[in-house]
Amino acid sequence: MPRSTRRRPALTHPATEDIDLFDVLHALSDPTRMTIVSVLRAEAERPCGTFPVDVAPSTLSHHFKVLRESGLIIQREEANRRISALRTVDLEHRFPGLLDSVLAAYVRGVEERAVTA
Amino acid sequence: MPRSTRRRPALTHPATEDIDLFDVLHALSDPTRMTIVSVLRAEAERPCGTFPVDVAPSTLSHHFKVLRESGLIIQREEANRRISALRTVDLEHRFPGLLDSVLAAYVRGVEERAVTA
Numbered sequence: 001m002p003r004s005t006r007r008r009p010a011l012t013h014p015a016t017e018d019i020d021l022f023d024v025l026h027a028l029s030d031p032t033r034m035t036i037v038s039v040l041r042a043e044a045e046r047p048c049g050t051f052p053v054d055v056a057p058s059t060l061s062h063h064f065k066v067l068r069e070s071g072l073i074i075q076r077e078e079a080n081r082r083i084s085a086l087r088t089v090d091l092e093h094r095f096p097g098l099l100d101s102v103l104a105a106y107v108r109g110v111e112e113r114a115v116t117a
Numbered sequence: 118m119p120r121s122t123r124r125r126p127a128l129t130h131p132a133t134e135d136i137d138l139f140d141v142l143h144a145l146s147d148p149t150r151m152t153i154v155s156v157l158r159a160e161a162e163r164p165c166g167t168f169p170v171d172v173a174p175s176t177l178s179h180h181f182k183v184l185r186e187s188g189l190i191i192q193r194e195e196a197n198r199r200i201s202a203l204r205t206v207d208l209e210h211r212f213p214g215l216l217d218s219v220l221a222a223y224v225r226g227v228e229e230r231a232v233t234a
């Protein structure tokens with residue numbers, strides 16, 4: 001059995017039509033997960049360990065699982081890396097305008113904190 | 118001491134500038150709380166016990182607390198009733214367009230379920 005098959009369970013993702021609004025809102029209600037989403041909004045895709053977040057690997061792994069199972073991101077294995085991408089098209093199809101307005105509110109908050117810091 | 122003062126603690130609400138995006142998203146990530154918000158979107162205000170939700174009174178009380186502390190609703194006492202209203206202007210000032218896009222996504226989901234039911 002190849003080592004990669006033994007080490008990692010298959011990654012599951014909800015179908016576009018099964019993406020649930022409450023799961024998405026819950027996934028976005030955490031600062032670490034929102035940071036990941038906002039980084040992926042600006043980039044096509046990115047390996048899991050390279051996000052500008054300061055949490056333990058097991059915590060980060062949990063956050064990626066929440067994001068993947070909510071339908072916000074898609075992940076694939078590539079060699080020893082797990083690559084993440086935002087499901088922008090699926091999300092826009094399912095909830096038009098939602099992600100943009102949430103991210104705009106987030107960016108606005110980040111800018112406010114920068115001004116008052 | 119009047120009975121009403123003894124029975125109920127003062128209701129606290131965050132200032133508009135202290136409304137936190139993650140608290141708002143968390144508050145909206147629950148179907149019962151979303152139902153309350155969507156009803157209040159259509160009405161000026163409403164007494165707590167009159168919402169079309171099927172949960173125990175203690176659970177409902179918790180949901181109203183989460184909504185109030187997140188800044189989504191304002192509550193006031195009137196005789197023996199607690200009246201709730203959506204903080205539409207405050208929310209629009211804080212996160213322009215956010216509530217509309219979340220509620221639009223919610224209504225869309227409700228309509229989809231009605232079609233497939």
